[in-house]
Amino acid sequence: MGENKAVYVTPEGLKKLKAELDELVNVRRIELARRLSAAIKQGDLSENADYITAKEEQGFLEGRIRELELAIRNAVVIAEPGANDGRITLGSQVTVVEEGYDDPETYHIVGPVEADPAKGKISHESPLGMALLGRMVGDKVTVRAPAGTIEFRIVSIA
Numbered sequence: 001m002g003e004n005k006a007v008y009v010t011p012e013g014l015k016k017l018k019a020e021l022d023e024l025v026n027v028r029r030i031e032l033a034r035r036l037s038a039a040i041k042q043g044d045l046s047e048n049a050d051y052i053t054a055k056e057e058q059g060f061l062e063g064r065i066r067e068l069e070l071a072i073r074n075a076v077v078i079a080e081p082g083a084n085d086g087r088i089t090l091g092s093q094v095t096v097v098e099e100g101y102d103d104p105e106t107y108h109i110v111g112p113v114e115a116d117p118a119k120g121k122i123s124h125e126s127p128l129g130m131a132l133l134g135r136m137v138g139d140k141v142t143v144r145a146p147a148g149t150i151e152f153r154i155v156s157i158a
Contacts, residue, residue: 007071008090008111008124010078017075017113021068024061032058071113078111086157088132090124093158096132099140099151109133128152 009017032054039051078091088094088109095106107122109132115123122129131141135154143150 003070005074006076007074007113008076008078009071009114010091010108010110013110013114014072014075014077017068017072021065021072024065024068028061029065032061086136088135088154088157090133092132094132094154095156096141096152096154099153104155107132 035054036051036058039048039054042048042050090109090111092109093106094109095104097104105120107120107128109124109129110121112123112125115121115126124130124133127143127145128141131143131152132154135141137154137157139154141152141154143152
């Protein structure tokens with residue numbers, strides 16, 4: 001994540017980022033400081049497994065805190081799709097049907113920091129997300145996937 005790169009998030013996604021940051025700074029960081037303090041009191045730090053583990057966790061924790069602070073600072077909130085002339089934009093809910101199948105699939109187009117394909121949230125930077133942006137109901141899009149090329153038909157946009 002670049003220092004000044006826009007981070008596209010939904011209002012809900014921004015709330016989640018802020019809540020995670022609050023949890024890490026005000027709960028986890030304090031718990032970890034207590035663990036580190038207790039481990040230091042045990043003596044010889046070079047062979048102290050509790051200290052080594054806590055220091056490693058501290059590195060990951062501080063890295064995640066910096067990442068969240070940067071994401072929040074560079075957040076660009078995606079407005080709910082409105083007058084977008086019927087085209088797919090960031091924030092759109094899109095229902096597609098894969099060519100050769102009958103079952104529709106619905107995706108919410110979000111920024112990468114919020115993407116969770118298992119929950120139907122795909123990044124606008126993903127192959128499918130990029131293929132869908134700017135398209136309209138009835139359009140067909142082709143996506144290159146590891147298993148080959150897949151074609152989708154856009155059924156609805158919300």
